[in-house]
Amino acid sequence: MPQSASSSVQQARQILADRLREMVKDAGLDGKDLAARCGWHPSKVSRISTAKTQPSADDIRAWCRACGAEGQAEDLIASLRAVEGMWVEWRRMERAGLRRAQEAVLPLFERTRRFRAYSSWFVPGLLQTPRYTEDVLRAVQRRRVTVDDVADAVAVRMERQRVLYEGQRRFAFLVEEGVLGNGLGDAETQAEQLDHLLTVGALPNVSVGVIPVRLGRARMPVEGFWIFDKAQVNVELVSGHLTLTQPSEVAMYADTFATLADMAVYGDRARALLARARDSLV
Template sequence: MPRSASSSVQRARQALAGRLRELVTDSGLEGRQVAALCGWHPSKVSRISTGKTQPSADDIRAWCQACGAQDQTDDLIASLRAVDEMWVSWRRMERAGLRRPQEARLPLYERTRWFRAYSPGLLPGLLQTFGYTEDVLRAVQRRRVAIDDVADAVAARMERQSVLREGRRRFAFLVEESVLGNGLGNADTQAEQLDHLLAVAGLPNVSVGVVPVRLGRVRMPVEGFWIFDSAQVNVELVSGYLTITEPSEIKAYADTFATLAGMAVYGGRARVLLAKARDSLV
């Protein structure tokens, strides 16, 4: 991942590096002495302590051993894993198939009360029908996943949709108009999906906005993202899955969502666009 991709990730990496530097200071050792005790070149200690290189779990164990701080090893490894989870490549996330990533997101959905989602390419997962989801995940599996557990992954995503009707949750979805005619499957699947979208949009706790195709936009389409309450943003990039927790970055996405929401149409005007997309399938 580019080092500038998220200040949330960089801050977490720097915080871990700072804790490792503190262990060296508290031990009374110098960096080259830590390197010698670990059997490393001194430059490795320098890169880790400045956050230029992320340590492995084994590096942390050796570092703590050299500094006489074995009691801090578990906490520091836990911090390392938290940093790792902020940016996960698709290859790493999906190495055991597509089902586990779908199931792993369920606790986040269950504890969230206010969902905001923007999608420039496909309908968000919570709005998808079984057939549409199957087409989407099958395309993902063919493109980058050797294991075929699409059926289980679809079932997991369908289970997650229960949050739409359980508890006191609010949902605001924004999609680009092009999404309405951008299906991977056949006309029947797309028609069913558009009908389902109309039904879900009628729920009292759900808002569905469509950003029309038109000239003079004040904000061009951006990458798809989800905002969970005001605590976390997840972004799906070409190369992986980014988790953002830095308040200033969350605000940037919230402001972008608000701008796009102001450009969208709702209610009857949105239904006109949905009907237009459905009619084009005939």
């Protein structure tokens, strides 16, 4: 797994390493004993037990076997998979196509009751029109995905938008003003998207804020992110997808969202910016 600065990822790695180290102690062994039983260099044991190196599933099986604790192997491998899932490179997430990547997040969307989303790049997925989504996903597919299932992926994303209208859910969306004129498609697609923002923004459970372009900002634009209730943050980076569950990190993004929300305009002022962006397309 690629190294990440996220404390959520690092803490999870450390917890797994601590469990492996305790297993060695409980077996009455030391690092050299374990290395000899596994046929490894002692430095490998040291790197794994201090969370400097992520073990493989086979490493964990060998470790448990050497400690006489084979029954714990599958549980530890499950923990390993959970750590790996916190940071996923786009190429790994999308290697089977874009449809599966879209489907994978549906359970998260269905169980969430309060959504907060910020985007400095493009209109958030729950607010996108079919043609806008097709342009976004087509650009992704051309850049990094060999499987062409864009049409299916668009259909999944459109179906996911039903969460806007079901249950007692609340949504707060923030976009930078530049997003309003930064579409990948043609003027007709962008105009349709801007009209759709006006429509969805009128829903009683949906707030759409636009952060105007201006000098003297309290906070510069940041990476796009979603906050799901108070439990999880998903961050979209150039290289991959980061899942954060550490309370301190979730709180950090919640504070950032609040700061950006204070900078945004809403209601008539937001609609004026949307209208101005639409008029500029003519």
